Amino acid sequence: MRVGVLGVGKTPHKIQHNKSLRDLAVESSGLALADAGLEPSDIQALYVGNVGSVGFNYENSTGLMVAHHVGVVPAGAVRVEAACGTGAWALHLGCVAILSGLYDTVMVLGVEKMNDLATVEGTSIIAQAADSKEEYFSGLTFPSGVALSARKYMQTYGLTEEDLAHTSVKNHHYGARNPYAHLRFECTVEEVMRSAKVADPLKLYEVCPMTDASSALVLCREEILRDQPDKPQVYVTATQMATGTWYAATDTLEDAHALFARPAERAYAMAGITADDVDVAEIYNSFAIQEPLGIEGLGFAEPGRGWAGAADGSTWIDGKVAVNLSGGLLCKGHPLGATGATQAVDIVEQLRGTAPPDMQRKDAEIGISACRGGPGAVGAIHLYQRLED
Numbered sequence: 001m002r003v004g005v006l007g008v009g010k011t012p013h014k015i016q017h018n019k020s021l022r023d024l025a026v027e028s029s030g031l032a033l034a035d036a037g038l039e040p041s042d043i044q045a046l047y048v049g050n051v052g053s054v055g056f057n058y059e060n061s062t063g064l065m066v067a068h069h070v071g072v073v074p075a076g077a078v079r080v081e082a083a084c085g086t087g088a089w090a091l092h093l094g095c096v097a098i099l100s101g102l103y104d105t106v107m108v109l110g111v112e113k114m115n116d117l118a119t120v121e122g123t124s125i126i127a128q129a130a131d132s133k134e135e136y137f138s139g140l141t142f143p144s145g146v147a148l149s150a151r152k153y154m155q156t157y158g159l160t161e162e163d164l165a166h167t168s169v170k171n172h173h174y175g176a177r178n179p180y181a182h183l184r185f186e187c188t189v190e191e192v193m194r195s196a197k198v199a200d201p202l203k204l205y206e207v208c209p210m211t212d213a214s215s216a217l218v219l220c221r222e223e224i225l226r227d228q229p230d231k232p233q234v235y236v237t238a239t240q241m242a243t244g245t246w247y248a249a250t251d252t253l254e255d256a257h258a259l260f261a262r263p264a265e266r267a268y269a270m271a272g273i274t275a276d277d278v279d280v281a282e283i284y285n286s287f288a289i290q291e292p293l294g295i296e297g298l299g300f301a302e303p304g305r306g307w308a309g310a311a312d313g314s315t316w317i318d319g320k321v322a323v324n325l326s327g328g329l330l331c332k333g334h335p336l337g338a339t340g341a342t343q344a345v346d347i348v349e350q351l352r353g354t355a356p357p358d359m360q361r362k363d364a365e366i367g368i369s370a371c372r373g374g375p376g377a378v379g380a381i382h383l384y385q386r387l388e389d
Helices: 021-036 053-057 062-070 086-099 119-127 142-157 161-175 189-194 222-226 253-271 290-297 308-312 328-332 336-352
Strands: 003-010 045-049 076-080 105-112 197-199 213-221 234-243 280-283 366-373 378-386
Touching (some): 003 086, 003 222, 003 336, 021 062, 021 105, 021 213, 045 062, 045 086, 045 336, 053 119, 062 076, 076 086, 086 105, 086 213, 086 234, 086 336, 086 366, 105 336, 142 161, 142 290, 161 189, 161 290, 161 308, 213 222, 234 336, 253 290, 253 366, 253 378, 290 366, 336 366
Parallel strands (some): 045 105, 280 366
Antiparallel strands (some): 105 213, 366 378
């Protein structure tokens, strides 16, 4: 499959009290349309990824609101929701819409504004993406649930907290160089270890911030992009979705591996490539432990060795596969519904060669984004390729 990426746009990831949910969506979509060289009236369908507008912003019908203010009326518009995998699901639906032959040009947009509420209110809304009736009220939150996975991983493979801290060091190295990142500072293993405990063994520097952001992509039929050879020839060449476990208490390391491994296997087959062909990857890591689990699930390392690349350099910019050169969610922040779309935009920029200089992988031709959601309930894989001929 080949779906052309005609345009991309994104906002900075940060606390943005001066901008509304609507403002963020309009900003990213305007940038994507300008990049694509299109007018809003050229968009035939709009897929808006948003998780919590009802709780965070007291707004419903988010897709319809965005359609009006972006100006794509009368194109069809719909809000998509699938926990933290929401933006990736919107991208999947946008690709399916193009591949179906019903549409020539569609827009995919992810947007979330999380910081107009107190933190305790915001985290309660986030908790609704898991079992908020039993586990949450028993004390099993997202941080504590992921902490259990981290402890299982460490015990199973004989690792220390210092071993896992290298993941945060790598992400903060690149996050400090990303002008769109929420957190822009470097840190050492010792500083990670000294940061405050959130849920043992996870520490503050191993947890993403809540942030406000929006990202958008304009997708088109392959022929439309081929007819514009002056534009970067970047295509989505595979899209695969999966579901997994709902309860954090019973989630196993095998479950975490399968959440990415199964759809990734299908995606590699769809694109006609293997894991060894991938140059750059954006892997979900709202908590640091999720990056090595994702690296293993995507086939870049054996089980129990996903953490090692951050320590030995093989997942840095010049390594075998460069992982999270954006700083990942640990530094960009995790704007729920926008995260999957932002991962896609970051990979497209890598393949176009337009990422910031200190984050740009040289001659990147193939990229992958891997987004997950809920306690382990959503897995989303997209492959992207630069195809000049």
